[in-house]
Amino acid sequence: MLIDLSDGDKTKMRSVGMNFKPEKMGGSLFIQNKDPIFHMMNNSRIEILDMKTALNKYHGLKKYYWQLIDPKQDEYTEQVFKDFHQGYFIRVKSRQKVTVPVQACLFIAQEKLSQNIHNIIICEEGSELNIVTGCLSADYVQEALHVGITEMYVKKGAKLTFAMIHHWGEKIKVRPRTVTRVEKNGTFLSNYICIKPVADLQMSPNCYLNGEGSIARYNSFLYSYPNSAIDVGTKVFLEGKKARAEVVAKGICSGGEITVRGYMKGAAPGVKSHLDCKGLIIARGGRMRAIPELDAFMPDLDMTHEAAIGKISQEQLEYLEARGLSEKESLSLITKGFLDISSMNLPFGLDRQLFDYLEAL
Amino acid sequence: MRNLLKITNLSASCEGKKIISGINLTVKKGQTVVLMGPNGSGKTSLLKTILGVGNFKIITGEIYFNNKKINNLSITERVRLGIALMFQKPPKITGVSLLSLLKLLNHDEDKVNKQIKNFQAEKLTGRDLNSNFSGGELKRSELLQLSLQKARLYLLDEPDSGVDLENIKLIGKQINELMKDKQRSAIIITHSGQILDYVKVDKACRMVNGQLKDVN
Numbered sequence: 001m002l003i004d005l006s007d008g009d010k011t012k013m014r015s016v017g018m019n020f021k022p023e024k025m026g027g028s029l030f031i032q033n034k035d036p037i038f039h040m041m042n043n044s045r046i047e048i049l050d051m052k053t054a055l056n057k058y059h060g061l062k063k064y065y066w067q068l069i070d071p072k073q074d075e076y077t078e079q080v081f082k083d084f085h086q087g088y089f090i091r092v093k094s095r096q097k098v099t100v101p102v103q104a105c106l107f108i109a110q111e112k113l114s115q116n117i118h119n120i121i122i123c124e125e126g127s128e129l130n131i132v133t134g135c136l137s138a139d140y141v142q143e144a145l146h147v148g149i150t151e152m153y154v155k156k157g158a159k160l161t162f163a164m165i166h167h168w169g170e171k172i173k174v175r176p177r178t179v180t181r182v183e184k185n186g187t188f189l190s191n192y193i194c195i196k197p198v199a200d201l202q203m204s205p206n207c208y209l210n211g212e213g214s215i216a217r218y219n220s221f222l223y224s225y226p227n228s229a230i231d232v233g234t235k236v237f238l239e240g241k242k243a244r245a246e247v248v249a250k251g252i253c254s255g256g257e258i259t260v261r262g263y264m265k266g267a268a269p270g271v272k273s274h275l276d277c278k279g280l281i282i283a284r285g286g287r288m289r290a291i292p293e294l295d296a297f298m299p300d301l302d303m304t305h306e307a308a309i310g311k312i313s314q315e316q317l318e319y320l321e322a323r324g325l326s327e328k329e330s331l332s333l334i335t336k337g338f339l340d341i342s343s344m345n346l347p348f349g350l351d352r353q354l355f356d357y358l359e360a361l
Numbered sequence: 362m363r364n365l366l367k368i369t370n371l372s373a374s375c376e377g378k379k380i381i382s383g384i385n386l387t388v389k390k391g392q393t394v395v396l397m398g399p400n401g402s403g404k405t406s407l408l409k410t411i412l413g414v415g416n417f418k419i420i421t422g423e424i425y426f427n428n429k430k431i432n433n434l435s436i437t438e439r440v441r442l443g444i445a446l447m448f449q450k451p452p453k454i455t456g457v458s459l460l461s462l463l464k465l466l467n468h469d470e471d472k473v474n475k476q477i478k479n480f481q482a483e484k485l486t487g488r489d490l491n492s493n494f495s496g497g498e499l500k501r502s503e504l505l506q507l508s509l510q511k512a513r514l515y516l517l518d519e520p521d522s523g524v525d526l527e528n529i530k531l532i533g534k535q536i537n538e539l540m541k542d543k544q545r546s547a548i549i550i551t552h553s554g555q556i557l558d559y560v561k562v563d564k565a566c567r568m569v570n571g572q573l574k575d576v577n
Contacts, residue, residue, distance in 0.1 A: 321436040322446050323462065323466055334454060337455055337489075
């Protein structure tokens with residue numbers, strides 16, 4: 001139960017957007033280590049279950065389970081396939097628009113645990129859903145591995161807004177594996193934030209814009225520290241006529257390594273996409289790479305990319321200091337501006353919380 | 362009247378090149394000093410050296426503010442003593458709106474709103490700092506920021522350059538507003554002298570080749 005969580009754990013959960021007034025949410029599911037510790041469904045238009053229950057109830061979810069991801073694509077994926085622990089199943093019913101967000105929390109509270117998660121999200125035709133996922137480890141956990149498989153289905157005319165916020169520890173290894181399929185006139189909006197220390201994070205969510213007029217937009221905000229290795233890529237396959245995609249990845253490197261990758265495949269007439277990787281290096285000893293790639297197969301499409309890595313300009317710093325801000329305050333304001341979190345339209349003043357983090361960096 | 366700023370025998374260089382040389386200047390409390398001179402004569406460099414902005418290295422001389430030597434203080438420390446600089450070419454800062462900075466400069470929301478109105482800056486506050494601002498908008502934004510800093514000495518670098526007549530009038534009015542209680546001082550750089558139609562000055566100096574001439 002949530003009541004059994006320590007104040008420290010709760011505080012950290014709040015930092016990844018979790019709300020401890022679950023009655024105010026569209027629904028909640030908290031998984032600690034391998035088991036659900038809290039479950040609440042507040043709305044008959046949405047179904048939220050732990051994955052094991054969902055597999056039982058829907059006879060193995062054959063249309064959805066392991067349909068977008070090849071279990072053998074890499075060793076981590078295979079690990080979940082062979083030794084599946086838990087996950088969330090969230091489905092919004094056809095034509096139901098639920099604007100109050102649903103929250104899912106994946107929490108590691110056990111030393112050296114390998115948490116093997118499999119999630120499924122289904123937005124039925126014409127529906128609308130907003131999900132906040134918080135993934136974190138307890139402060140007392142030194143070493144652990146989180147592997148999270150997520151298969152998302154955005155059906156005809158549906159809209160899914162998905163925010164994932166990570167808050168791990170300095171020795172935690174993280175391997176999310178996410179694939180989304182968007183049907184005709186469907187929209188998928190993804191916001192990913194990882195601005196707290198992590199040892200080793202590698203992910204490359206894939207999105208298949210299969211349907212005509214389907215849309216995907218990704219925003220990723222990354223912050224690396226000394227000794228951390230972050231490799232985040234986004235792959236979008238524009239396979240439906242007039243599909244559109246925009247991927248924006250912003251990274252701040254204060255040490256360690258950040259690699260931001262982007263791949264877009266244009267394989268249908270009239271598709272339009274833009275890839276934008278921006279980096280800021282604010283300390284010596286770090287490395288940042290931006291690797292955008294466009295792959296076009298049609299004559300009538302429009303695909304662009306932009307990549308830029310820079311440092312904080314002395315001129316900007318001095319300008320703000322000339323207004324009386326300290327060096328630290330100036331740096332914080334410039335990095336906040338660079339990340340421009342307010343552009344993400346995050347729920348519940350989560351942007352406010354993220355500002356506070358950045359201020360404390 | 363007491364000296365608020367006293368500069369003695371100040372020489373400074375930038376990237377090894379001497380930019381200003383042997384400057385002696387005093388600004389008394391309540392005094393407005395105008396600084397004229399050709400392009401590249403060192404006017405902006407002098408103002409920046411006073412605040413410690415830019416790559417200017419003091420070679421000789423002292424800067425005293427309110428009888429305290431400030432040569433080695435950081436920019437922020439100098440600002441907190443009461444020096445404020447209006448930049449001639451302020452840098453763009455993406456993702457930071459003018460309003461968010463104004464709120465940091467002054468926590469009194471009513472005062473911030475009042476000043477935004479006074480500077481007719483309602484349309485500027487939501488924009489990224491100094492991005493896509495016209496000449497006049499830049500000057501208004503700069504002066505608006507200064508009006509919310511609790512300064513005793515304003516260093517105004519060309520408040521009238523690239524500004525149309527309408528804006529000069531407003532800027533002149535607002536500079537007078539800043540100075541009205543006679544407790545504050547200013548050094549104003551101007552090329553055209555247009556601002557002098559609106560602002561009363563007590564002293565005029567001319568800079569040539571990094572040296573101060575004709576102090577009147």
